[in-house]
Amino acid sequence: MPHSVRAVIARAKGEPVSIETIEVPDPEPGEVLVRIQACGVCHTDLHYREGAINDEFPFLLGHEAAGIVEEIGDGVVNVTPGDFVILNWRAVCGQCRSCQRGRPWNCFETYNATQKMTLEGQPLSPALGIGAFAEKTLVAAGQATKVDPAARPEAAGLIGCGVMAGLGAAMNTAQVGRGDSVAVFGCGGVGNAAIEGSRLAGAHTIIAVDVDSRKLKLASEFGATHTIDSSQEDPVEAIRAITGGNGVDVAIEAVGLPSTYEQAFYSRDLAGTVVLVGVPSPEAKIELPMIEVFGRGGTLKSSWYGDCLPSRDFPMLIDLYLQGRLDLDRFVSETISLDQVEAAFEKMERGEVLRSVVVL
Ligand SMILES: NC(=O)c1ccc[n+]([C@@H]2O[C@H](COP(=O)([O-])OP(=O)(O)OC[C@H]3O[C@@H](n4cnc5c(N)ncnc54)[C@H](O)[C@@H]3O)[C@@H](O)[C@H]2O)c1
Numbered sequence: 001m002p003h004s005v006r007a008v009i010a011r012a013k014g015e016p017v018s019i020e021t022i023e024v025p026d027p028e029p030g031e032v033l034v035r036i037q038a039c040g041v042c043h044t045d046l047h048y049r050e051g052a053i054n055d056e057f058p059f060l061l062g063h064e065a066a067g068i069v070e071e072i073g074d075g076v077v078n079v080t081p082g083d084f085v086i087l088n089w090r091a092v093c094g095q096c097r098s099c100q101r102g103r104p105w106n107c108f109e110t111y112n113a114t115q116k117m118t119l120e121g122q123p124l125s126p127a128l129g130i131g132a133f134a135e136k137t138l139v140a141a142g143q144a145t146k147v148d149p150a151a152r153p154e155a156a157g158l159i160g161c162g163v164m165a166g167l168g169a170a171m172n173t174a175q176v177g178r179g180d181s182v183a184v185f186g187c188g189g190v191g192n193a194a195i196e197g198s199r200l201a202g203a204h205t206i207i208a209v210d211v212d213s214r215k216l217k218l219a220s221e222f223g224a225t226h227t228i229d230s231s232q233e234d235p236v237e238a239i240r241a242i243t244g245g246n247g248v249d250v251a252i253e254a255v256g257l258p259s260t261y262e263q264a265f266y267s268r269d270l271a272g273t274v275v276l277v278g279v280p281s282p283e284a285k286i287e288l289p290m291i292e293v294f295g296r297g298g299t300l301k302s303s304w305y306g307d308c309l310p311s312r313d314f315p316m317l318i319d320l321y322l323q324g325r326l327d328l329d330r331f332v333s334e335t336i337s338l339d340q341v342e343a344a345f346e347k348m349e350r351g352e353v354l355r356s357v358v359v360l
Pocket residue numbers: 043044161162165185186187188189190191209210211212215230254255256257259260276277278279280303304305306351353354
């Protein structure tokens with residue numbers, strides 16, 4: 001029997017989201033039905049509703065979620081009904097050329113549920129293959145990662161997207177290690193998670209750069225050792241001054257603008273690493289002197305989803321959270337209901353929140 005549940009739908013480009021009753025099928029082989037307990041509001045949800053990702057309306061939004069497995073389809077072995085899970089958008093296939101080479105975090109053929117959830121008979125496009133602003137959702141089994149149920153759902157769910165992207169940019173992509181100096185450009189949810197990841201990985205100097213003093217205050221709370229308001233001073237010079245004239249070992253860009261990418265590029269030490277996490281608009285271009293790319297050496301990388309492997313990283317991060325070594329609660333600016341998602345988008349655009357989290 002399909003399940004009729006309330007959900008947040010984006011029906012058309014740029015239009016406010018609405019609450020609708022959708023149909024969620026029972027799981028078939030390889031699928032899992034999850035009762036959602038909490039789901040964070042991520043910038044990507046807003047990108048979907050603005051039509052910036054693709055035109056496959058209507059979208060079922062929400063993808064940063066934790067909940068309880070309610071039913072499993074045949075052949076599912078990684079979870080069982082009653083398990084507390086975080087949903088992920090990297091259910092690796094094990095078969096593609098990247099998985100075959102032992103790099104599943106780059107999997108090119110990730111799984112989603114095969115069956116469609118529907119609105120008035122019309123198939124829905126779930127955000128990032130998840131769709132968790134809903135009382136229940138249907139995902140591929142590999143998209144549900146079991147973690148310690150002692151974690152609060154509203155904090156745990158954040159590991160499912162933005163916080164993982166930031167933590168992983170530092171810990172996995174940049175491979176920050178003990179004794180490294182790091183600068184993070186943009187201190188929203190993702191940038192502040194990169195600051196926490198750098199602290200956990202042993203960085204001794206962590207420099208937060210933002211144009212909003214509210215975000216810099218949060219960055220200090222997350223572990224930044226220095227803050228730079230780049231609307232007031234040149235961050236490249238300020239970073240050089242803090243690092244004895246050298247620049248940082250790792251510069252993480254978490255805004256997605258050419259100007260901040262250039263700042264990151266020029267603020268690193270010789271042989272340093274730049275990691276781009278911010279998602280640029282399709283028109284954005286950067287122009288760099290090629291001799292600087294060559295002469296400075298080092299590494300220029302991009303990071304998708306923090307190069308995470310959910311089955312490896314989510315349980316570990318939840319354990320760190322439960323031990324008090326990873327602060328997830330500070331990312332939860334407010335808890336809201338399903339019908340406050342549109343208002344949460346506005347707060348996000350005004351820079352008032354790190355994360356609004358829907359609690360069901
Ligand atoms: N690579 C990934 O897998 C991944 C995953 C999730 C999000 N993202 C992207 O990461 C970026 C950040 O996401 P978020 O949720 O933290 O967004 P956010 O809007 O909460 O934070 C962005 C921050 O950048 C600051 N900022 C804006 N312009 C700036 C400038 N010129 N200089 C310095 N700081 C500036 C803002 O004040 C804000 O604090 C977005 O582009 C998002 O799409 C990437």
